[in-house]
Amino acid sequence: MNSATAKTIFQAGVEAVLPSVFMADFLEKKEDALRIGTQWLARKDVGRLVVLAMGKAASAMALEAQKILGEWVDQGLVVTKEEHALPGLAWPQLEAGHPVPNQKSFEAGLAVRNLVSSLDQRDLLLVLLSGGASALVADLPEGCSQEELQSFYQLLLASGASISEMNAVRKHFSSLKGGQLARLAAGAKIEVGVLSDVPGDDLSVIASGPFYPDSSSIAEVEQLLYRFGITEKLSPGLQSHINRLKKDPALETPKPGDPLFHQVQHHLLATNQLALKACADKALALGFEPITFHASLDGEARELGVNFLQQALSQMEAYKKQGDYSTRCFLAGGETTVTLTGTGKGGRNQELILALLVACLHNEELAKQLKSYAFAFLSGGTDGTDGPTDAAGAVLDETLLEQVGKGELNPDSFLANQDAYTFFAASGGLVKTGPTQTNVMDILLILLQHKEPVPQPGS
Numbered sequence: 001m002n003s004a005t006a007k008t009i010f011q012a013g014v015e016a017v018l019p020s021v022f023m024a025d026f027l028e029k030k031e032d033a034l035r036i037g038t039q040w041l042a043r044k045d046v047g048r049l050v051v052l053a054m055g056k057a058a059s060a061m062a063l064e065a066q067k068i069l070g071e072w073v074d075q076g077l078v079v080t081k082e083e084h085a086l087p088g089l090a091w092p093q094l095e096a097g098h099p100v101p102n103q104k105s106f107e108a109g110l111a112v113r114n115l116v117s118s119l120d121q122r123d124l125l126l127v128l129l130s131g132g133a134s135a136l137v138a139d140l141p142e143g144c145s146q147e148e149l150q151s152f153y154q155l156l157l158a159s160g161a162s163i164s165e166m167n168a169v170r171k172h173f174s175s176l177k178g179g180q181l182a183r184l185a186a187g188a189k190i191e192v193g194v195l196s197d198v199p200g201d202d203l204s205v206i207a208s209g210p211f212y213p214d215s216s217s218i219a220e221v222e223q224l225l226y227r228f229g230i231t232e233k234l235s236p237g238l239q240s241h242i243n244r245l246k247k248d249p250a251l252e253t254p255k256p257g258d259p260l261f262h263q264v265q266h267h268l269l270a271t272n273q274l275a276l277k278a279c280a281d282k283a284l285a286l287g288f289e290p291i292t293f294h295a296s297l298d299g300e301a302r303e304l305g306v307n308f309l310q311q312a313l314s315q316m317e318a319y320k321k322q323g324d325y326s327t328r329c330f331l332a333g334g335e336t337t338v339t340l341t342g343t344g345k346g347g348r349n350q351e352l353i354l355a356l357l358v359a360c361l362h363n364e365e366l367a368k369q370l371k372s373y374a375f376a377f378l379s380g381g382t383d384g385t386d387g388p389t390d391a392a393g394a395v396l397d398e399t400l401l402e403q404v405g406k407g408e409l410n411p412d413s414f415l416a417n418q419d420a421y422t423f424f425a426a427s428g429g430l431v432k433t434g435p436t437q438t439n440v441m442d443i444l445l446i447l448l449q450h451k452e453p454v455p456q457p458g459s
Contacts, residue, residue, distance in 0.1 A: 001374035003395040006445050007431060009282045009329060010392075014382050016278030017195070017270040017438045019057055023064035026193050026269055029072065036126065036191045037267045043072060046189075047122030051076040051091065052115060054137050055130030055207055056383045057195050059086040059093060060437035062128060066090060077115050079108040079136050081385075084435045099388065100153045101138035106146060109139040109176055116181050119188035127190060131197025131383070131439040133207035134170050134177065141173050142244070144237040149173065152230075152238055159228035160300070160339030163198050167208045168216040169224055171253050172245060173238065178204075178214035178253035182260050190264040196271045197383075197439045199296050199334050203266050211264050214253035218245040272296075272333040272440045275382055279443060283329035288447065290329045291315070297334030297442060301348040302355035302415070304336050305379065305444065306366075309356060312446045313369045320450070330446040338387075344419020347387025349379040349442055353394035353429065354420040358411050360401055374398060374449040380431050383439040389421050391430040393442070400429055 015021070028035040032043050043049075051073050053062035058080040066073070066089060076091030082104075085093040096105040119125055140149055152173070156166045171178030182190065190211055198205045203212045222242065225231045234242075245251050254260060280290035293311070297304055312330040319326065336348045346354075356377055359366055380386065380393030404411060404427060414423035424430045 001376055001397065001447055001449050002399065003376050003378070003397045003429075005286065006376040006378035006395050006397070006447055009279050009286070009445055010378055010380050010431070010443055011433070012282035013275035013279040013443050014433065014436050014438060017275045017382065017440045019060040019064045019437065022270045023061060024068070026267060027065060027068045029068055029070070034069070034072065041124070046124045047120065048074040049124050049126065050074060050115065050119065051126045051128065052112065053078045053080075053128035054112070054133040055195070056081050056084060056098070056132040056435070056439045057130035057437050058128060059084055059089065061130065061193070061195070062091065063089055065126065065128060075115070077111060079112065079133070081132055081136060081435070084437070086437070096136040098132050098135045099157055100150050101135045103146070105136055105138040106140065109137050112137050112181070113139070113176065113184065116184045119185050121187040123188040125185060125188050125190045127192040127211060129192055129207050129210070130195040131207060133210070134167055137176060137210070139174055139176050141238070141241040143240055144235070148235045148237050151235070155230050155233055158340035159230060160337050161224065161228050162298070162337055163335060164202060164205045165224050167205050169221050170208050171214050171216065172218055172221045173241060174208070177208035177210055178216075179209060179212055179258070179261065180253060181210040182264055183254065187263060192264065192266045193269050194266055195269055195439060197335070197441050199298055199441070201268055201271050203268070212266065213256040213258060213261055215256060216253070218242065218252065270438070270440060275440050275443060276331050276333045279331055279445065280329070287327060288329035289326045290331060293330065293332040295332070297332050297336050297444060299336060301336035301338050301352040305352040305356040305377070306359045308332055308444060309377065309446055310366065312448060316373070316448055325450045327449040328447075330448070332444040333441060335441045338418070340418060342416060342418030344414065344417040345389060345422055346418055346420035347381070347389050347391070347393070349381055349386045349393030350389070350391065350420035350424060351415070351418060352379045352444070353377060353396050354411060354415050354423060357396050357401065357404060358415050361405060361411065372451055374451055376445070376447040378431060378445040379442060381442050382436060384433040384436040390432065391421060391424070392433045393431045394420065394424045394429045395431050396429055400427060403427065
């Protein structure tokens with residue numbers, strides 16, 4: 001049992017949700033007709049065919065669309081994360097900042113606004129949407145500076161808010177998010193292919209739902225800002241924007257039932273569940289019995305990893321009492337949160353594994369249980385980037401735990417300062433995949449194998 005096995009299973013999950021796998025099921029061109037999802041459209045019945053791809057997987061999704069649609073596309077625009085652009089695309093690719101918008105993000109926001117505003121009722125807009133677009137495609141509320149909005153995003157990221165809570169807030173400080181791009185499309189037909197990076201695959205949350213109705217309100221946003229201690233830190237410009245929204249209902253995001261969404265259809269193309277199934281299949285092929293937790297990764301990273309490991313160990317002991325000594329791969333997917341209090345470098349997946357490592361060293365009951373098993377634990381982001389780092393996550397196995405126990409590195413101090421990246425860079429536990437060109441949240445793997453000999457029948 002080692003970290004390489006965990007990485008192999010994780011990689012199988014990532015490969016199952018690559019655009020090269022799912023885009024051919026979404027789009028098809030045949031003679032004079034185009035299939036989007038299950039619906040066929042005659043090309044002659046469509047004015048301009050325009051492609052807009054936004055998110056961490058935008059370039060790969062756009063490249064597959066270009067292969068399928070070819071010269072039928074009249075105009076295209078791709079907005080993706082820095083260093084995620086791909087060669088071979090005929091359409092402009094704009095690389096922008098994430099998770100905090102930069103100048104390129106605001107330029108991308110203007111380019112997207114101009115493209116969508118150029119449509120008329122006969123046009124068809126094909127949107128290829130993936131996570132990350134909330135920061136990659138940005139705009140400024142009236143009276144707010146770029147620096148104000150960037151600081152605001154940083155406060156949200158450090159608050160411990162969930163992705164649905166953060167995006168409810170972001171929608172109300174933008175004229176592009178929360179269904180508002182649909183307002184600009186002048187009644188054009190809009191088909192949105194979505195790669196889900198949020199728990200529950202909530203279409204209103206993914207990329208802040210630029211073409212999807214928003215059920216949240218400015219009143220709820222005020223409550224969220226207060227709960228996470230952000231209200232008193234708001235700049236005057238941002239506070240003035242809130243006051244304007246409260247006074248003028250017309251400035252609210254469009255809600256479910258609004259007629260402007262009659263011409264908009266969303267298609268869910270790939271999810272975390274699909275990636276977990278591929279991990280389970282690979283684990284089975286490698287001799288593990290896969291078990292996927294019903295509960296998803298949702299909450300503080302440093303707590304959830306330990307909780308899931310304790311559940312896995314309890315299940316292993318229960319099976320053992322029944323005479324079942326099978327080697328198992330426990331799987332969970334979702335997206336944890338991190339409340340920032342330290343000044344180190346890392347991401348939620350690295351923090352989860354570092355917290356697990358510290359627990360293995362200091363939790364006597366947990367350490368005692370683990371002595372009976374060969375193990376490997378991996379937590380990684382399917383997009384290949386965990387937080388503001390170049391790692392997808394981190395992995396811990398017996399060898400690394402033993403090295404840390406004997407070494408000079410003190411994992412406690414690194415965890416306290418939330419400096420997981422520096423710790424694992426020194427100890428060798430980082431998982432690096434590079435940009436994967438997909439994004440379906442995170443995957444946690446817990447591999448456990450009994451060390452004691454399996455009892456033979458009659459012994």
